[in-house]
Amino acid sequence: MDIVIRAAEPGEYGILGEITAEAYLRDGLLDFGESDAYLEELRDVAKRAAAAEVLVAAADGKVLGGVTFVPSGGPMADIAGPGEAEIRMLAVAREARGRGAGEALVRACVERARAVPGCVRLVLSTQPTMHAAHRLYERLRFVRVPERDWNPLPDLDDITLLAYALTL
Template sequence: MDMVIRAALPAEYAELGEITARAYLTDGHLDFNEADPYLDVLRDVAGRAARAEVLVAVREERLLGGVTFAAPGSPLADIAAPDEAEFRMLAVAHEARGQGAGEALVRACVERARSLEGVTGLVLSTQRSMAGAHRIYARLGFVRTPERDWAPIEGLTLLTYRLKL
């Protein structure tokens, strides 16, 4: 059966939050421990859904992963200019990796950004350690924008990418 990309349902928020937190925690992208307060942010899908669009990848009613899409003006956009959309917190469950869910979610963000009037680009921030995601971004035409790299906390510089639409 084919994968479906759609808006996350409230009944899926807890599971997606756990997938997202586990992806960051167990992949070692941040120096987290189970008490790290950022895990609460990653798990707060309901909070993101109230301020942006949360998309999920589903196959045979199984949640594979998700992403947060921030249209221009969204309070969840960290680096987007007024004419840009942004996506954040792309995560795929460990057991679902290698099945195309990550790329499908990014493609859905590209399509969503292209559908918005006046949006000229789609941007994102990522960590150096997220090499698998970097390959997806390059394959889809995103270009590194090192002049926009930033550090949300001391010692963590995020790399940025942009896709011209």
């Protein structure tokens, strides 16, 4: 299967939004309910595309997954500081997992970060339970930066996202 990484097209926003929401919800990564505002944020690909670069992995005309690449700051950045780009909302459809789509999306973000003038690091946040993602990031030479771990929902003490960084 030949996987192509490219910019998401507006006609694909709905399917990518559902892939992203389902990946987080069905994998138990959202435990605060389907009505949660973050679930709607995951589905709102048009909003992400207006503020950052949304990429899809596609094969045989079908969207397998996607990621949001945030070049330097901007409204989509969670943890990126000066000289850093960020990966957000990486998700691959359950039926497409294990075929290299996630790795291809992360590699595309690395390439884009290297092309951003003044960018020295690529950062991301991940949930502690995302073990397959951790293995992928570590295989691609990302390292844990525990001093940058953070809680996106301060009202809920049990949610801490782990930070990873790749020096370019």
